Amino acid sequence: MKILVCVKQVPDMESRFKPDGSGTWFEEADLAFRMNEYDEYAVEQAVQLKEQLGNEPEVTVLSIGPDRVNEAIKKALAMGCDRGAHIQDPAPQGKDPWQIASIITQFAQGEGFDLIFTGMQSQDRGSAQVGVLVAELLGFACATTLVGFAYADGVITAKRELEGGIKGIAKLRLPAVVTCQLGLNIPRYPTLPNIMKAKKKEILAIPVADLLKEEAVASTARFYPPARKGGGIVLEGDVGNLVEQLYGILKEKTTVLR
Amino acid sequence: MKALLVCEYREGKLLDSTYELLAFADRLGAEKAMFLIGSDSALPACSTTVYLADAAKHGEYNPDVHKKLVLDAAQRENADCIVFVHSSYGWDLAPRVAAALRAGQVSEIVGIVDGGYEVGCCNAKMRRTVVPKSGKAVLTIQAGAFSSSDTPQGTPRVERIDTADGASPMEFVGYEPAEKKDVDLTRAEVIVSAGRGVGKKDNIPTIEALAKALGGELGASRPVVDAGWVDHSHQVGTTGQSVSPKLYVACGISGAIQHLAGMKKSDFVVAINKDKDAPIGEVADVLVVADVMQFVPALTAKLQ
Numbered sequence A: 001m002k003i004l005v006c007v008k009q010v011p012d013m014e015s016r017f018k019p020d021g022s023g024t025w026f027e028e029a030d031l032a033f034r035m036n037e038y039d040e041y042a043v044e045q046a047v048q049l050k051e052q053l054g055n056e057p058e059v060t061v062l063s064i065g066p067d068r069v070n071e072a073i074k075k076a077l078a079m080g081c082d083r084g085a086h087i088q089d090p091a092p093q094g095k096d097p098w099q100i101a102s103i104i105t106q107f108a109q110g111e112g113f114d115l116i117f118t119g120m121q122s123q124d125r126g127s128a129q130v131g132v133l134v135a136e137l138l139g140f141a142c143a144t145t146l147v148g149f150a151y152a153d154g155v156i157t158a159k160r161e162l163e164g165g166i167k168g169i170a171k172l173r174l175p176a177v178v179t180c181q182l183g184l185n186i187p188r189y190p191t192l193p194n195i196m197k198a199k200k201k202e203i204l205a206i207p208v209a210d211l212l213k214e215e216a217v218a219s220t221a222r223f224y225p226p227a228r229k230g231g232g233i234v235l236e237g238d239v240g241n242l243v244e245q246l247y248g249i250l251k252e253k254t255t256v257l258r
Numbered sequence B: 001m002k003a004l005l006v007c008e009y010r011e012g013k014l015l016d017s018t019y020e021l022l023a024f025a026d027r028l029g030a031e032k033a034m035f036l037i038g039s040d041s042a043l044p045a046c047s048t049t050v051y052l053a054d055a056a057k058h059g060e061y062n063p064d065v066h067k068k069l070v071l072d073a074a075q076r077e078n079a080d081c082i083v084f085v086h087s088s089y090g091w092d093l094a095p096r097v098a099a100a101l102r103a104g105q106v107s108e109i110v111g112i113v114d115g116g117y118e119v120g121c122c123n124a125k126m127r128r129t130v131v132p133k134s135g136k137a138v139l140t141i142q143a144g145a146f147s148s149s150d151t152p153q154g155t156p157r158v159e160r161i162d163t164a165d166g167a168s169p170m171e172f173v174g175y176e177p178a179e180k181k182d183v184d185l186t187r188a189e190v191i192v193s194a195g196r197g198v199g200k201k202d203n204i205p206t207i208e209a210l211a212k213a214l215g216g217e218l219g220a221s222r223p224v225v226d227a228g229w230v231d232h233s234h235q236v237g238t239t240g241q242s243v244s245p246k247l248y249v250a251c252g253i254s255g256a257i258q259h260l261a262g263m264k265k266s267d268f269v270v271a272i273n274k275d276k277d278a279p280i281g282e283v284a285d286v287l288v289v290a291d292v293m294q295f296v297p298a299l300t301a302k303l304q
């Protein structure tokens, strides 16, 4: 079995974001990057499946982006993926989900994967499109928002999360794409020996121009902070003072203090 | 502009989000037609055309077949945009339709702005204006972002649609009910919720102590539940409970839309967060910028 995992590197969401010079995306300077949270569940599930099948499957981890995305690839390799594919793109933010999906599809077509794991969405763009688009372009079965995954004899039993805590169960035949949701598993921390081992694993480097065949079908016109709805009070300063201030407000504005 | 609105139907019922689609189309000033894989006994109250396919035949979750039916209705209607709710049904089906049409998709729309659609990004901390560049567009709207105060009324004109092509590499097995709730947060007057910013499981009792001191219950954001720090029955949000206490205290919670959806009806919201820009600030009456593990014990001590 050949498995692909797609990971995106995104900024730490606790960062302060400000528009870049183009006004259509964030300024990258000063931001710390990490693996998209949903993609960590994807990597973990792929590695768990590999282990379940006696390490037979080969797991490739792919990321599209500038050189910094090698950090995310290396983390996935240290978690147990076998090889990396860095699709070199200095400006992936300028590509829409359709183009990102078509790049992944171009790469996948040459490789003959049976199963592809993606996150359900990226934390920075949050389009929740790329995984499903890849499945459609490849003609694979697809299920989104997995909180449960089981595999036996070419069939995946997927537990999808629906609203209000209800789950939907579906069976998919390979080849398939699944998109991973919070709570699917608990991603492992790479151990030091595995980090060392990962250094020896192969990372292909492919210029994005070799794989990009599609024009964008959507574009970002502007990136900006939300309008503050206002009304709220912001309290800052020494903890002791903050407690007094909040206590006063709660006494005045609510009926919960007796 | 003509919009085809894709309604949702689950466990034999039409979902209320249908009316959010109508509200969105009205805001857009679009001509409307609806699409439903459901039944004659659960039609939306509206006076538009409804393209109706039979859920008993085509299933409630069968995206490969539902895609074909949506495409058929979109073609018959010559729709310029096909609109879904950004829900487990919508985000699963919309990109399949977009791929078939090579149409640009804009996901989780929160507003309509000049020449494009406003969407959240960077965990709701920022916004983008997105413009579809294709002739036709696929849109998903954020649940709760568009609503109308009018009571829905009218009787739709039903156009039946069907397909003989039911081939799919996927088989829907069924639903699994939500976990039983042993804490009923919906009745609590005060809820103090722990988020990932609390740091670790050992810190949960500190948050619980504040809840006790205020005579309330402990709530939690999802990552805290997923990590096993707090039981699922305490989760607030779209996949947990929807609450409306007199006081909601969010401790180390960023304010993702799925969390806000469960608590924004609270009378008074206090957020404790070290990040002044955290989106929870948009719904908080008071945002205390502080380290939660320093502030919470101090507040609890003051209350005792």
Ligand SMILES: Cc1cc2nc3c(=O)[nH]c(=O)nc-3n(C[C@H](O)[C@H](O)[C@H](O)COP(=O)(O)OP(=O)(O)OC[C@H]3O[C@@H](n4cnc5c(N)ncnc54)[C@H](O)[C@@H]3O)c2cc1C
Pocket: A014, A182, B194, B195, B196, B197, B198, B220, B221, B222, B223, B224, B235, B236, B237, B238, B239, B240, B241, B251, B252, B253, B254, B255, B256, B257, B258, B259, B262, B272, B273, B274, B275, B278, B290, B291, B292, B293
């Ligand atoms: C389909 C779907 C359904 C979902 N359903 C739900 C749901 O029902 N409920 C839910 O909650 N989420 C749900 N989520 C997840 C949601 O998108 C967010 O990931 C989640 O709410 C984030 O939880 P959090 O705020 O605790 O963590 P984070 O987003 O990681 O935020 C942590 C916050 O703590 C602050 N912080 C960190 N350290 C400190 C400190 N020492 N002192 C003070 N502040 C600190 C940070 O500034 C940050 O704002 C769902 C997601 C999806 C895709």
Ligand SMILES: Nc1ncnc2c1ncn2[C@@H]1O[C@H](COP(=O)(O)O)[C@@H](O)[C@H]1O
Pocket: A006, A007, A008, A009, A036, A038, A039, A042, A062, A063, A064, A065, A092, A097, A100, A117, A118, A119, A120, A121, A122, A123, A125, A126, A127, A128, A129, A130, A131
């Ligand atoms: N630049 C990228 N490189 C690799 N995978 C990506 C990239 N962008 C998106 N993906 C994958 O597609 C998923 C959904 O992304 P999105 O459609 O942007 O929300 C992510 O969780 C990743 O698994």
